[in-house]
Amino acid sequence: MAVSKTSKMVAFVNYRVRVTIVDGREIVGRFMAFDRHVNLVLADAEEHRKLPATRTMDADDRHVRRVLGFVLLRGEEVVSLTVEGPPPAGTGRTAARSGTGRAAGAGRGMPAPTAAAAPTRFGGPPLGAMMPGGGPPPGMRPPGR
Structure with missing residues (x-):
């Protein structure tokens, strides 16, 4: 049975x-x-690097740590990936998959209109002026007259 590289990485x-x-x-x-x-x-990322040795520097001074935060690493730059530890408690993938499996509104904002509700108009030309054959809006002459 062949296992793809991506399915191995998804596990981590x-x-x-x-x-x-x-x-x-x-x-x-x-x-x-x-x-x-x-x-x-990577989230909560830190950079670790070792500076070149000098005569005045001891081994502890050579290690430099820098906090990066949220990072996107280009695959071309990656040499190796090593697992250091398990995921933090309470942030497992099961929490992200606990939905119903279907798309639905979040339930925020205005309620959906019902069939009994009439459309509400806020300004603009009268409805008859926008209908075909309704003629020009009041106060306007047709072109060419």
């Missing part, structure tokens, strides 16, 4: 992952989405 949506990119940086964040080009969307 919402997991904490570490992505290594071509310039050596590592981005750690919550894996939100991907596409066929392996473009990745």
Whole structure:
């Protein structure tokens, strides 16, 4: 039985992952989405990189961490993707799929019009002027006279 790469990746949506990119940086964040080009969307992302060693710097000073937030990584730049940990409690994919399975209005705003309600008009020309054969609106002459 063949398992596609995309079905393997779908299993890790919402997991904490570490992505290594071509310039050596590592981005750690919550894996939100991907596409066929392996473009990745990460939430709560942080960049981790190591600076080149110098004589005055010790190993702790070489590590630089920077908070990025919500990130889209181009698939061309991705070298590897490693799972760091499970999804946070309470944010599982089952919560997103708990709907009825059909599209419906959210129930906000004005109620839908009923058959008994008459259409409401707010200004404009009278209804007869807009009907075919109703003639020009009052105060206007037909063209050519």
